[in-house]
Amino acid sequence: MYSQGLIGADSRTGESEEFLEAFQKRIDAEEKIEPKDAMPEGYRRTLIRQIGQHAHSEIVGMLPEGNWITRAPSLKRKAALLAKVQDEGGHGLYLYAAAETLGVSREQMTEELHSGRAKYSSIFNYPTLSWADIGAIGWLVDGAAIMNQIPLCRCSFGPYARAMIRICKEESFHQRQGYEIMLTLCRGTPEQKEMAQDALNRFWWPALMMFGPHDKDSAHSEQSMKWKIKRFSNDQLRQKFIDATVPQAEYLGLSVPDPDLRWDPELNDGKGGYRHGEIDWDEFWRVVKGDGVMNRDRIAARRKAWEEGAWVREAALAHAEKRKAAMAAAE
């Protein structure tokens, strides 16, 4: 999800050459940058944007999966899905907290999500149409997220890197769980296998798009790589994901919906890898810019929860004030 975190990022920065050089030295020495350290404004802004969008992705990502909680096909699956969606909420909470160390509030970030100024991963603008989609999301979407996030564990910004370590552990559990759902479906009835194939057909390309535009079209990547916010390019990570995932699809007995997919022994410095067909970037930008099937519904759902919860938050504040006043009076 998280290369897309850089979409809309503004890494321009106005500090002196001297300051920037000293900062770069720390980065190059693999020192972690901590919240109270001096940092270029562009670095701070880029991170706020990326971590905020990462957090939003976790929160919006609760919706497509939450869509199947009440229809999960067994008690065991229902419990696992509840726990998974809860984990995503927990990741959101961590990440908001990490972004807050950079001087932005959760309310501000929430407002940006609701107004459409902040983005979240395009993948969550696709609907979950069958139970197999819950498997496919775990396998492909969490799988792609892990590819992006493992390098983020070494991100130059300390709080983000540390949050990623825990998040990656949980994501890799989710990924195995998703794959296991797919495996169960593929070993089940013909209808179940068809459900699994259909989910792969619908989620394969959007999962590849999660890594963001091709390197040549990725406007903000270069500065982020230099600052070690990002460690690998979009295309490198996408390639790693494809190479890891195609054999997994084969093991399931499913076909990857790309007629141009083929093994190329020359790829990856002669170690071999899969060449893939053309990604539909028109679709990608359409969805990023707000015209995917579910964009409007996702934001509407988040706003509805927020607006309908306003009286609850107000009451909690009012009660806390009353309690504080009562305690002060008692002293």
Place this chain on the structure above:
Amino acid sequence: MKDENLFNALIELADDHSILCHRLGEWCGHAPILEEDLALTNMALDLIGTARNLYTYAAEIEGRGRSEDDLAYLRNERQFRNLLMVERPNGDFAHTMLRQLFFAAFMEPYWQAALESRDETLRGIAGKALKEMGYHIRHAGEWVIRLGDGTEESAERMQAAMEALHIYVDELFHSSPAAEAAAKAGLLPERGALRTAWLENITPILAEARLELPEAPNPQIGGRAGLHGEDLGHILCEMQYLQRSHPGATW
């Protein structure tokens, strides 16, 4: 079957937990603050854990090779035995929290008493659930207080929740013939005996929340006889849809 009364009494309890879990699950991703998305899911997870233990044990008592999922997913509305309270729609956050408090304030002394059961499996289930219900009382109770004694609007909403839900309280203390037989056999607690303990849990919270429990001269009772409101059928349609449309499939 080894003990038909125990089987039926376990099904009643399991259905309570499974249906309430289902309702809390509906909140996931839609709560007023992110922390509550996590807390509501936590409580839902506790409930489904207990439901699974109870269905599994019921299936074992029945001894006909049915699984927890057969019991949860392949019975219809009239065969469900849950309390009417747990199937009520979530309503607003005030409704959900008050319902949770009412339920947990009963189940906590229930599981406490079940620690004395003659049945070892039930003692085990009770020990785990007891701690969880203590947390549910605290969490829901704190919200009932905050909302009851928060703003004018929240107090009104809390009052509305009380008016809507208090008519389902009495059913907590009723026993079906099966539950009564299980209580007589020393397997499960006597529900009617827990009214005082329930009130002890509720009263300080309601006082702090500036709420009163109204009298309910005509309480709503019927879940244990499979006589539900219209909501349960819709819950089951959603919950059972995959199991029903793919008979015999493994998930």
